[in-house]
Amino acid sequence: MISQKRKVIIVGAGMAGISATRKIYGQDGFDVKVLEASSRAGGRTHTTTVDGVPIELGATYIHGTKKNVIFDLGKKFGLISGKGKREAEWEEYTLSALLTNGESVPSDIVLKCYDKFSDLLDDIEPDASARSWASQYEDTYTYLANEYPKSLEKEKTTRKVLKEPYCNSLFEVFLHLQSVVEGEEDCKGVSILCPYVDLGGDPDAKFDDGYSYGFLVNKLLEDLPKDMILYGREVVSINTESNPTMVKCKNGDQFEADHVIVTVSLGVLKRRCLDENLLPNESSMFVPPLPVEKLKAIHSLGFGNIAKIVFQFDQEFTSKCKFKPLMILWRPEDKDDPVIKKKFPWVTSLFTVERISNSNFYETWFHGCTVAQVESATKEEIVEGLCYILEKVLKHPIPKPIDVHMHNWSSDPLFGGCYMVDLTTANTQINMSALEEPLTNNRVLFAGEATNQAHFATVHGAYLSGIREADRLIKICTS
Ligand SMILES: Cc1cc2nc3c(=O)[nH]c(=O)nc-3n(C[C@H](O)[C@H](O)[C@H](O)COP(=O)(O)OP(=O)(O)OC[C@H]3O[C@@H](n4cnc5c(N)ncnc54)[C@H](O)[C@@H]3O)c2cc1C
Structure with a gap:
């Protein structure tokens, strides 16, 4: 039995922060607050609703349906019926693979x-x-x-x-x-001996039509007091030299804590903890600085970049367009197209366009260094590039998309990329477990997708990491 309530601060209200908060809030003896830098919860799960259709700007799939906590929660909250939508979609899967001169490959x-x-x-x-x-x-x-x-x-x-x-x-x-x-x-550089463990079942399940990660986040927040998450509180310093730990926010707010659970992305840790990445007048997020083993892990693990773009068309395009998905096979000579080279070089990395359910929305994904080009392009440039290549490939004019929806994950300082990637090779050994090691006698704990060695880069991995650290804290405080 705990005599005095332990003050717990959770940094970040993404899936890891939410699961940790729910778990600790359900226990006696803790006083929990969540400090979230942005104005919303969910982090890298981010749904925007356009014309009544929920559009995922971040996490989209549920990776694995067997013993997947996110799949199970989706079912429990009535957001998923049956096997999960994606599997059903694939049963009526028709694929078009077109070369960039319009020729089709069976x-x-x-x-x-x-x-x-x-x-x-x-x-x-x-x-x-x-x-x-x-x-x-x-x-x-x-x-x-x-x-x-x-x-x-x-x-x-x-x-x-x-x-x-x-x-x-x-x-x-x-x-x-x-x-x-x-x-x-x-x-390139991606580990072949990656410790990620597939859960089995459908690797790319989805919520039912009309539902999304945003619905799941809202359901998970329903049980928590409204004022438990403080928005607009970007944590700039976690000082364990003072006792209790002092957590400072950019807006000047300060909070005392017996324990802090840090759930910010690996991208944020890279920016805020590695000396070479700190901006002028910026100091490390941790006082004293993190131990060398943890800094090494933060430095050596990769934080991948992808861009997901959702194009919104009007009704007519939907009825004309039968592809689901369209694969674009680039002929080398078409990559040298002078218009593309001059106006939208990122288009040569556009390989698929997929219709989202039966809506007027189509999505495409970019990876790697093209992401910076896409994130810095204007909506007009993106639309022009898409129409240019689609008209070449489909060999008929297409209407202009009426809008483009995306989130700039890579250039958003609250994320700095998309998800962890294991870059361990024969010559680069990385101690991944150093990332989750607690500090200073368990006064600072670490959760978040990148700290989950078996399920990093996923929403379920993030959720489980939050539970793991909440359990650790409860155990320490009650034993
Ligand atoms: C485009 C994209 C597609 C993806 N697709 C999938 C998918 O299909 N399936 C899947 O399972 N996973 C997918 N993922 C990965 C998945 O979204 C993440 O692994 C998961 O959501 C991470 O949750 P988290 O709680 O660890 O971190 P985050 O969601 O990053 O949460 C951290 C929170 O901390 C906040 N924060 C940052 N800095 C501070 C600070 N200094 N002070 C206070 N708060 C701060 C952030 O605003 C954020 O809300 C995708 C991710 C992206 C970006």
Whole structure:
């Protein structure tokens, strides 16, 4: 039994902060406050509703449906019925794969080649026996680039593809799809021995039509007192040299805490804790500075960049456009198109366009260094670039999208990117567990997706990390 209430400050109201708060709030003996820098909860889950349609600007899928806490919560709150929408969508899946001169590649060939590609990815799951031979490769890129042609060679139907002029373009699209998952440039440097554990079931499940991550966040906040989360409180310093710990915000507010749970992204930790990234007049977020092992992990782990763009069309385009999704296979000569080179070079990294359910919204994803170009482009430039390439590929005029929806995750200082990527190679060993190690006799604890070694880069990983640290705190305080 705790005699005096322990003051707990949770930094960040993303999924990790929310789960930790709910868990601790449910216990006697704690006084919890959440300090959130922005004006909303949810962090990298971010839904905006346009014309009644919820649009995900951040997390979109639920990765795995077996024992996935997010899938289970979605079901509990009535946001998911059956198996999850994505699986149902794929049953009526029709794919168009078009070269940049408008020629089409048969979808059955594309899907066969994609099966080969994804089998290779399955082979490097942590528990697969193939992993021992896969580890001869430096990174995921070299593994895929070497093994994919060999796996096409094995079957008559796919062997023919090796001689097709589009063979490399197809590999480029598949590599793009995986690079969006990894958030890293063409999977280069991405660990082949990554400890991520797939949960099984549908890897890309979704909420039912009309529901989204935003609904889940609202449901999770319903049980918490409204004033528990203080918005507009960007934490600039966590000082454990004073006792109790002093937490200072940019707006001048200060809070005393017995324990602090830090849930900010790895991108924020990189910016606010590594000397070389601090802006003039900015000091480290932690006083005293973080221990060397933790700083090394923050420095060496990658924080991937992706951009998700949602285009809003009017009714007519929807009825004309049958593709779901459209794959764009770039012919090398079309990448040299002078208009593209001059006006929108990022367009050469546009590989897929997918319709969101039966709406007038279509989404596309970018990865790696193109993200900076996309985030700095204006909406008009983005629309012009999209129309230019789609008209070339589809060979007919298309109406202009009436709006573009996206969040600039990479340039937003409250995130600094999208999600953690493991860059461990034979030559770069990274102690990932150092990131979650508590500090100063458990006065500062760390949660957030990047601290979850088995499920980083996901919403369920973030949620579980919050529970993990809440449990740690409860155990310390009650034993
Ligand atoms: C574009 C995109 C697509 C994604 N797609 C998927 C997907 O399909 N499926 C999936 O499972 N995952 C996906 N993810 C990853 C998933 O969204 C994250 O792993 C998860 O939401 C991270 O939650 P978190 O609580 O760890 O961190 P965050 O959500 O980053 O929460 C941290 C909070 O801290 C706040 N903050 C930052 N600095 C401070 C400060 N100094 N003081 C106070 N508050 C601060 C931030 O505003 C934020 O609200 C995607 C992410 C992105 C960006």
